[in-house]
Amino acid sequence: MTVSNRIFTRENINPNVLATKFSVRGPIVVRADEIDRNNKNNGVGPDVLFCNHGNPQELGQKPITFFRNVLSLCTSPELISCEGLRGLFKEDVFERAKQILSYVPGGQTGSYTHTQGIYTIRQKVADFIVSRDKLPYKVAPENIFLCDGASPAIQHCLKLLVKNDRSGIMTPVPQYPLYSGTIQSLGGHLVGYNLDEDQGWSLSASELERSYAEAESKGIDIRALVVINPGNPTGxxxxxxxxxxxxxxxxxxxxxxxxxxxxxxxxxxxxPFISFTGVVEELKLTESFEMISFHSCSKGFLGECGRRGGYMHLSPAISREAIDELYKMCSIALCSNVDGQVMVDLMVDPPKVGDASYEQYVEERDAIVSALKRKAKKLVLSFGELKGVTCQESEGAMYAYPKITVPQKAVLVANERGVAADAFYCMELLETTGVCVVPGSGFGQKDGTFHFRTTFLLPEDRIDSVTSRIKNFHQDFLEKYSD
Amino acid sequence: MTVSNRIFTRENINPNVLATKFSVRGPIVVRADEIDRNNKNNGVGPDVLFCNHGNPQELGQKPITFFRNVLSLCTSPELISCEGLRGLFKEDVFERAKQILSYVPGGQTGSYTHTQGIYTIRQKVADFIVSRDKLPYKVAPENIFLCDGASPAIQHCLKLLVKNDRSGIMTPVPQYPLYSGTIQSLGGHLVGYNLDEDQGWSLSASELERSYAEAESKGIDIRALVVINPGNPTGxxxxxxxxxxxxxxxxxxxxxxxxxxxxxxxxxxxxPFISFTGVVEELKLTESFEMISFHSCSKGFLGECGRRGGYMHLSPAISREAIDELYKMCSIALCSNVDGQVMVDLMVDPPKVGDASYEQYVEERDAIVSALKRKAKKLVLSFGELKGVTCQESEGAMYAYPKITVPQKAVLVANERGVAADAFYCMELLETTGVCVVPGSGFGQKDGTFHFRTTFLLPEDRIDSVTSRIKNFHQDFLEKYSD
Incomplete structure (x- = not known):
């Protein structure tokens, strides 16, 4: 029997895949995992402080009790009638679980659902949007898709929108690399528009027009514009x-x-956060304005990333035929996971005043948000004290994105090693101190500037450790590579 | 302000998406949902019997108690120390939940995990494969990817393999339309090889060679061959x-x-089921044979479809660079849902002899499998009694795929309406009796033959209802369209 040489090699892989980059889980993170494993196995070295990833619960953020308790009853429905639980779980937990199971197919969270997700949950998402944005019209559940987090939803949309190799998607610079990665993998054009760092990462119409005109002059057909608000990585x-x-x-x-x-x-x-859906309605453009917005259970004070729950909302102006095509593409993988769908239900319809769980819910929620606020401030302030570093305020999201001045000598060393100067800085930071952050080159930045993205999700005492380790490293780095 | 005409229309959508078909959730199923909703709202009409979809729990199949109980403790870890539960859950449930939480990041199922899934669970999958196939070598956890069910895993692989518009993927005829749909959406060629219905849907080397040669003569570059075993829809x-x-x-x-x-x-x-991994090793080809195999929590006696848990296993011969590219593509959507990962853990490592839950587990498992066996037999036998219908034995999976003779008059009516003759038959069956099955044209079939796919998942008394409704309909249909 003839046995051929290896076939599944780079030469034989879809070139759009090869051209794709996704830095959030790139080489620095792989190396951080390695160091962490080694240190734990051998009981040596400083602990790795993972600031690379918006993954709150891994870093100690507690889940909202009400949400988890309802979910566990939905998983083992025999618990609903378990007397032994009556003291432990609040009364409304039992009621809510029964309610949810009444609209899950077959009363079992192990069933496939409608491709777009359980109808009643989509109805509740629709009501949530109406109430959040004080809309004078009803949002149709037919325009809601529940998804395994926002990421796959965004990927589905881009798949429809990138029509051919002239299709362009306008994305902010800097952006979250889900966009760049997906657009690259589809063979489309990433058309960047710059956010103005000196003005707190603001966005301007003139820059949108400049970017559009430049792409147009290259024959690129702009299909969509991405806005991330609150901004990732900008905050x-x-x-x-x-x-x-x-x-x-x-x-x-x-x-x-x-x-x-x-x-x-x-x-x-x-x-405050203002949604695009609300402003479109204020401008009286709802009937004509085509927009898809995304939300997720992974962020906010929930931080239920592992649940992979989220939704997309297609504005009323999106055509039925586009929804049908999206439906078809989502159908191929059948439906999003049901626990994630249940988590969306809970997110858009949390305990209300008077509910047994309300007080605890508010307490837990506010504790998480105010801690994030304190940690954001502390981190941003600490960056301001470093030589050659500036950092805009983190008004939202989970990130700070400081600008760093990398000494010319270090830039040369990085070039020699074939890596971006900020990737070099971040790798040195990791190797020296165990602090893991993601270089700005993965998110995009103005030519000649360098950044890194860090989360502020670690517990407050660990944030102190992050700031002091970065401070010491930064001084040594500047000295080592000074002219 | 200028408001443009609609932009997100068919004319503006990726043509590969437009060309994609996915019948399992196509027009007949959409219509069935509509009838079902109408009937329920108005309390009229026969109940819809959904036989279109491998969705066991929606149709009354009970989940395995041990699996669910462990999962609920992982969701609300405070339950592990709840005295009130001691009588209700078996002892090993508590131990197992503690064990699982010890290797979930942050001890919280709400965390993102490694892109490929939690390392320890991948290790357990690797051990499961070794034990199932009695392999003399170790499977590396690095070669396992935990995924949101098998479907997205297969889509990721096809994305890498369809390199350009000359790339072809050989798939069986009939096949599960995940393959046709994904290949179409990637702009590749679906290259069918026929299964021999008269020989119980068997597969032959000569047919593989014929199909390969035909594609080659058209300039198609065959990248991969899909085998579904046990077969869907063939059984x-x-x-x-x-x-x-x-x-x-x-x-x-x-x-x-x-x-x-x-x-x-x-x-x-x-x-019995025999895995490809085992046979490759028997043939002493492990070092060179490039293969990816898929498994899922959605099927078997678990039927935990809504959990979206599954894995893919890359054979040892798959290159590190291919794994790296797959890792990168999977990373863009971060990781599969953690409950699904936990369900994979439980699937590959169920209770063992001596464990407190073992007896109950075996009882539940065997009851499900033997009921499926009885129902498969009953359904296939009933088809054999219909005029012009033949049906191969269902040796496995969840489906029967009878061949139906559609009278010439009915073919003409179908042609006039612009639908396939079997789609016409299935739509009439649905409208007349409420039985929802999927036409063979969605799975592929030899030209001039017609089929439909039905599951045998309904409870046993409902299966009787399916067979009698189909019997009556079939007679009437033949009479109505007789020459």
């Missing part, structure tokens, strides 16, 4: 004027808006 | 000789094998 919460500018730009240019609003419950500054 | 369990033929064909032609083994625990005949 920016957009003011209403920016939302209006974006909407006007999209309407004028015939571009679909993808509104990534997964951090809508992570707001720490004075400026 | 065929492949004998070892067929596995050997497939392996020899792939080795000779330099083609990667995608082994869809999700029904490995659904076997009802005398022929």
């Amino acid at each position: 920016r919460v957009l003011p209403k004027e920016s939302l209006i500018e974006v909407i006007e730009f999209c309407a004028k240019r015939g571009v679909i808006l993808l509104a990534d609003e997964v951090y809508q419950q992570n707001v720490y500054g004075t400026r | 065929r369990v492949l004998p070892k000789e067929s596995l050997i033929e497939v392996i020899e064909f792939c080795a000779k032609r330099g083609v990667i094998l995608l082994a869809d083994e999700v029904y490995q625990q659904n076997v009802y005949g005398t022929r």
